[in-house]
Amino acid sequence: MTQEIHGTVADGFETVREEFAAFVSTERADYEGQLCAYVHGRQVVDLWAGPSGTTNNSLYGVFSSTKGAAHLVVALLVQDGTLELDRKVTYYWPEFASEGKGALTLRELLAHRAGLVGTDTGFTLDELADDRAVAERLADQRPFWRPGAAFGYHALVIGALTGEIVRRATGRSLQDVYEERVRAPYALDFFLGLPSTQEPRFHPTHPPLPSPETQTSHPDSRHSLTGIAFNEHAPQPTVLATLPNERVIRAKGPASVGGVASARGLAGLYAAAISVVEDRAPLLKPDTVAEFGQLHSVGYDMITGTHRAYGLGFQATADTWYSFLGAGAIGHSGAGGSQAFADPRTGLAYGYTRRRFALPGGPAPENQRLVQAAHQATIQTTQAS
Template sequence: MTESNAIHGTVADGFEPVQAEFAAASAAEDGDYAAQVVAYRHGERVVDLWTGPEITPDSLLAAYSATKGAAHLVVALLVQDGVLDLDQKVSHYWPEFAVEGKGDVLLRGLLSHRAGLVGADAGFTLDELADDRIVAERLGAQRPYWRPGSAFGYHALVIGALSGEVVRRATGRSVQEHFAERVRDAYEVDVHLGLAAGEESRYLSARPAVATPERLAALAARATDAHSLPGIAFNRNHPDNPELWKLPNFPVVRALGPASLGGVASARGLARMYATAISQVDGRAPLLKPDTAAAFAQIHSIGYDLVNRERKAFAVGFHATSEVYPVLGQGAFGHSGAGGQQAFADPRHGLAYGFTRRRFPFPNGPAPENERLVRALVASSEALS
């Protein structure tokens, strides 16, 4: 192992297999590999590792869609408080939403990707996509791409704007403001939905996947039309749409922190966020009551995803993570990110996990090393039980 892919950090006794898998992942990549992995067990941090040039345990990396987990933790808290009701119509909070056949969409249907509002006919400029208020205004007036409730499809770049508008209408404050106050600052969670200028030096810019002839051929084989549902959902129908991996590298995205894709975080922050959701951490009570966590982890959409064009499972605002990693307990919930990020809580095992990497994996989505890391984490935890 060279200095560039040396493993730094610590693991608690019994969790050495996680470190071994992390070392194997680093060794399999070139010297440009940079990543962090952190895990908690019953509120105690048991894994805290990082590797690669420039990266430290406090480096902030693009969260991509792992941002959705932070945003929907806020929604879960507001439901727990009685401010929001999953069985209330979206239009109860947001009257302008009740047009073009959307008047009966329930909040739980919106959060489980069933509303049919995956994008806009003309797409969004970068500045528009970065501003949740603008995205919500456009989509609130739009006709859905399928009859709400009849199917589901990943609202990849817009779900946080839609749920965030419900939060804003119900409380007068943004998801970003709620998250900063109730989670980031109150529980010392290093996840940012809107990065302060003073924290910019900690951000490591995202990098694209390494292009090879085989990978380019694979991309060409799975390409879809810009005006198809996948094209609209990923904003490819707009002529100036940046590549997905570039989005968090734009200052406007980091500054505004759009709740679907614009967060930045360390693995320490992502893991601690989910640990505080389900466990007592540093003497602080869990953010979520068990019934709330179970309600948001319950599968609401499973089967053929009209956007991803494959089998997927969504809970309420989160991924049903045990459908991704069957070694996890039923009721695990979290959210991955296109840049390889993965973060979740597993209440049955008392585990919380956060993983970040700097370079986009191929294909995008939860990086393949996560499967091995998660398996090692669960096995290590069970061996101590």
């Protein structure tokens, strides 16, 4: 039985609804997901599908899409002059200098060049939920490559590292700054620390469905760089696929992976970053967007073993499969399948969430056709106006 598609699209965006419906029609009956988009600060797509109880207000764990919210805070503080990209990390955080890390700059850290993807012995669940605890452990850790010599995805720790710099510079946690300057003013359904009052809206992540890939035996890679980066070598290894289902993760909102959001919240964040929304000026000036969207690390990623491209804290979204997006688009995907970004050249802000973890991890494949439909509709309606 084909699922019903709920929600609305603006004139000219009917093809986005058709593409979403076409995708949902091929999925299992328990598919649950949301799609939202803004153009120049105006909501143009608000769609969802799923079993009874699914709405556009449902909240999901968005894994590494959290990093986009975290690094919007860093961008704001750089724009304010509170942080300086080419200052050494030790200017803000002196203890970071141990084990040969003293020359690393904030710019290099944001570009995943620190070589500090984890610790030798791993983290407990309670530590992973607490960015200050992670930062304290990492300050004493010897990096896994010479800082600045290579880059690799700091999957579970980048938000704790940059968050500690925010705390040292402002006296407040990154999560508190985000709440005050970003989430609350726009009433965004994108939380770094989900209040208990919002818990009834949370839909736990469903683990991935079995596949030939998951059933094939693989050599033990827990102590590889990848295993260390994803905390697989800890006494109690992290199960990434269901990490948001842990209340301690949702409650503390670690800035690498702990965000809880709807597609509305994801898209709304990026709309606020680059566009006028409800008579509020964009959070980021064009020069700041350009700085943070500029390519800083491109090539072989030491952790994923694939080609990757990063700006400052954000993924270079146009470098993935979205070759049609404007240069300098900023965003971040999440392991469960979420995707969110802003394309400053077209004014498009996009957010997608889904409940079941999407193999092999990262932005779910359906984003390719959904993003392309949203982008084409944006171009066509802009040209027609």
